[in-house]
Amino acid sequence: MDVPFISSGAMSRAHYAIVRKVESATSIPQADQALHLEIKSIREQLAHPNLTLKQRKERLIILLYCSMTVTSGFLPTGSLEFALPHALNLAEAGHTVQDKRIGYLFCDEIMPRDHELQLMLVNTLRKDLESTIVARICLALDILIASCNEAVIPAVQSRLYELLSHTYPYIRRRALLAFRSLARHDTDILTPITSKVLRRLKDTEDSVVNAALIVASDITKVKKNYGPRAFDDLIFPLSDTSIPTLLHLIHVSAKHGQKAVLLEAFQLLSRLSPTTLASADLTKDGSVVASIRDYLCSQDPNDQYLFFSCLECVDLSLWAGTSPDRPAVLEAQEVERVMQLLGSPDGLIRKKVLRVLNSVDSAILDTHYSQAVENIPPSLPLRDQNEYAGRLLEIIEIQSEQDGEQYARQVKHMLERLESAISMVNPPILETAVERILDHLRAVDASFRLGCATTLLTMLTEPETPIGPTLMVVIPALATEHFNSVAIPPSTLLTGFAARLPTCSVAVQDICVMVMLRLVADCEEVPHEIKEAMQKLRQVSGRSIQRRCDQFLTLAGQKHILVDIVHNARSSSLPDFAESLERYKAGSSTTSSKGLSPRLSSPSPSHSTASLTASKLRYTAYETPQIGPRLRGRRLSSSQRSTGSSRSGVHSDTGNDDLLSRTMTPGDLALAAGSRELETLSKVGPGLWIFSICKQQTKADDIPVNAKSPLEDASSRMDLITLDSPFISDPLGGDTEKSKKDGTHAPDFEKIWDSLADSSGARGWYSDSIDTMVRRLQGLDRHRLQVISAGDPPFMGEYHLFREGVDRQGEGEGAVVRVRESEEEGCLWRLRCGDAPLRIRIKRLLTEE
Known part of the structure; x- marks a missing residue:
């Protein structure tokens, strides 16, 4: 400088x-x-x-x-x-x-x-x-x-x-x-x-x-x-006296090539009703369309696009010959020119022509599509196959503009005809077609998307329905994002994918196995025939598919790890799930080289012993208290499994024996002295605070829903008694303070509740305890649950449950539940949720006996 x-x-x-x-x-x-x-x-x-x-x-x-x-x-x-x-x-x-x-x-x-x-x-x-x-x-x-x-x-x-x-x-x-x-x-x-x-x-x-x-x-x-x-x-009031001025403006701007003024004048003309235009005799001798005829015959794509943009602004009855008292304005050679532009190299022009023809008569478009499908050239190279499929998809998008089911059926039919015309043993995957289909489904509304996904996933579960390789790439992407919204169980989808694996190419097999892993995370149990099919596929496949099959067989028995992988994905899409899966593989390979579990780790005994030896104790260290059976076991939540803390080991239920029936050791007393920490907030996952529901007391100091017994934690805290007094333990408050510094707070329940409309709500009576309700809601593995005690604001006397989607961002897109406990067994609940499929699932959980 x-x-x-x-x-x-x-x-x-x-x-x-x-x-x-x-x-x-x-x-x-x-x-x-x-x-x-x-x-x-x-x-x-x-x-x-x-x-x-x-x-x-x-x-x-x-x-x-x-x-x-x-x-x-x-x-x-x-x-x-x-x-x-x-x-x-x-x-x-x-x-x-x-x-x-x-x-x-x-x-x-x-x-x-x-x-x-x-x-x-x-x-x-x-x-x-x-x-x-x-x-x-x-x-x-x-x-x-x-x-x-x-x-x-x-x-x-x-x-x-x-x-x-x-x-x-x-x-x-x-x-x-x-x-x-x-x-x-x-x-x-x-x-x-x-x-x-x-x-x-x-x-x-x-x-x-x-x-x-x-x-x-x-x-x-x-x-x-x-x-x-x-x-x-x-x-801009268009009176009878101003309409001739507008007509004059159209003629002058068309004559002098003022294209922007011409287009805006036609857009202004579109605000007039056909009756008003007819009474003003604007279309006599086709005067409006006649002024722009030269643009149709031009070789400039911009002029052609301008012609169809202006033509869309004029009512069909005034130029297309659809009205018996008004003949068609365009002559035969001009109609022929319009049909020629269906093959224009410019995709925007093709779309304009398709929309105009479909508005005139949908049968024209149907005939054009049928001819294009029947006359597919037999020996197209891969690049031309993608181009041809893209043009056919343009027609299908116009034909099924509001019907997702029709779109799915037509796409399948088109790909079948295209693959059969190519006459290849293993048809290639048309990447352009896959990209265009998925892009179109992202652009349409949710009902269209759901109809298309339901139709294609139903085809997947029908063994007699043939599905080509291109569609077998589209279906896994839709299955990953929409399997929770369709009425097909994940186990049925697993069976459908497994049945088609032997006939798929290696690239498609890899995608399908990856999606099957995603489905396993939401299955209560993986059917035995699915595992057998995966083992058979492994025996006849190359190294890459063998590794993918080994991954499936391993993770199918470790559902908690799969749930963690799903939670760590940035969204519910297939690429984001694949990215999360690769991150797990990388972490697994790194930690396995150190002799640790890929997700869970604990301090080695030698390290703990060393820390005790190095300390200057004034007394002989107590022996480690033995872990006794719990009064009532709780299944660890997915977020608890994912934490890297030394206190996140997995314990199994051992019965309902009375803990007080055994002799208390001094180490047990040391832990009991620090039991105050059980009343503090416990951070059990990244960015997630879980609060307990205390039925006997309604104060702000709540117990973590998934907190473990202090006796269960003893083996991982062997250095607990290195302080001056054996009855003072290390509090967990540091974790709470750290969370506050990091900006991790409970959600603003009242703000989220008010942001959701009454129309997105439901209410009912739950016949069991609130404790049972919480455990049932925790079963929705793709979402996280937060509970606020009845003694806390904003709604005093009611428990507040906030359930947030892992792949969602922004307030108001999860679900919030207000629960008021009855003196008798049961409770009254009110639900608000902006996500309709999630609202239905939660309502079913709360209303089922």
Whole structure:
């Protein structure tokens, strides 16, 4: 960096020095280290009480530079939050707009949305909005437009409404755009400003009119009692006298090649009813379509696309000959040209042509599809096969636009005809077709997706139904994501996959075995014939499939590990499950070389003994207390199995003998003295806190649902009595404190409950105890359960159960249950859940005897 300070644009000498140091670094780690040291230095400087606003601004700018320059992930989360109070102070007390802008910018870039200082930031914004200085009002509006959250709406809504009528046009414009930005969080705030928006549409300043048009467009999308057509009429009223003007505009723009104006004029024309157009005689001699005929005959793809876009805006009865009193406008050669464009190399043009023809007469599209399927060339190379399949899928997408079951059947039929026409013993997998099918299913609505998945998975379970290799790649992807939503048990799907494994290629076998592993995680028991089929496949397969079969046979008997793998996947998709499975394999191979279990580890006896020997004890160490039988066994949850703690070993139930019938050793007493830790929160999984349900007491100190007996933990805590007193044990509170530092907290139950509508709820009576209900809900392995005692807010006297999907992010997409215990056996429950399949499953669990 050879630029001198005077020409560098740096804010200060310190700013110039750090930029120079980073630019001169010989490696990225060296630059990151320099930035880290600079942040550490600024943190010490900001602790000085006598810093001026100018000095604070300079250091905030350097911190912003560091945050944008440092390698992603190098700095821990929240590394720069120490400077937030100084940024807020600068935004509040800055002498110039530039000072305040730096403060706001730092808060916007660094402050989390749920930070405790957000309230102070909102207050500062409101003060600037109420200022009499125009520059400060504009700055606050710019901040609202660029970044805002739901919490700021009550504080600024009334003031923003006043600013819509401000004397300065740039404030009116920004106020409109600020309302639009806030509407992303609450669309109801657009309702009171409708009259203001209409007034601003007639504003004398073009910039204000432009902003009003943008907001008006948003209003027509979200307002139910005020349709788009009514709003459009207020913006551009099309009277009988203005229709000839519109027709003239179409002719002139088509003649002079003003394509953008031509398209918008046709879109405006589409808002008129066919009756109005017919009475105005706009289509006499095909005048509207005749003005754009030249674009159909053009060789420019843009002109062709423009022609069909305009044609879609005109009612069919006015040009297609579907009405007996109006003949077809297009001549024979023009119709022929339209049919030729079905083979256009441009996919967007083909889609436009298909939509136009399907709207005229769906039989045209059916005939075209039948001819394309019947006349498949027999010796197409793989690249052309993919291209041909893609074009057939375009037709199928238009034909079955609202019917997922029809789409599935047509896709199967098309692939069968294509594979039979190729006349190959082992047809190849058409990757383009697989990609297009899955992309289309992601783009459609949930009902379409579910109908398609149900149809294809039903075909899988029918042994007499042949399925080609391409479809056998699509079906596993759908099975992984939707097997919980269809009415086919996972065991039946396992049987279907196992029956087709011998006839599949190696690539398809690998995918199918992987999906079968995913299904096993949700099966109560793997059928014996499935394991036999896997062993037979292993005997006749190569090394890669043998390894996959060994993996299946191993993990099929270790369901808790499979559940962990599913929980660790980022989503329910097949690629994310495969990634989680590979991470487990990598971890398994690493830990097995050290003689440890891949998921669970415990300290070696020699290590514990050494720690005892090294300690300076004042007495002889007590012997390790023997683990006795438990009063009532609990099955370990999946999250408990996944923890890497030394206390996560698996124990089996040994009966219901009375623990008090045996002699207590001094070691047992030491553990009993530390039993207070059983009343603290216990972190049993990553990011997951589980609270117990105490039926005799309703206080905040709850017992973990899956907590083990202190006697069970004794063998892993041999150094417990190395303190001065044998009756003081190491508390588990450290784990709790660490969780608080890490930001792990119980969910905001009331906020999640209110965010879910009553329509997504259910209620009923559970005839057993709350304890039994909790254990039953824990059986939903793909979800995590959190329980809040009846003595805790927000709903005092009721237990709160929060169940969150592992592959979901965001509040309100899990399930929340409120339970009120009866004096008799049983309890009343209320459920809210935004996920319909999950709501049905939970309701069935709670209503089944």
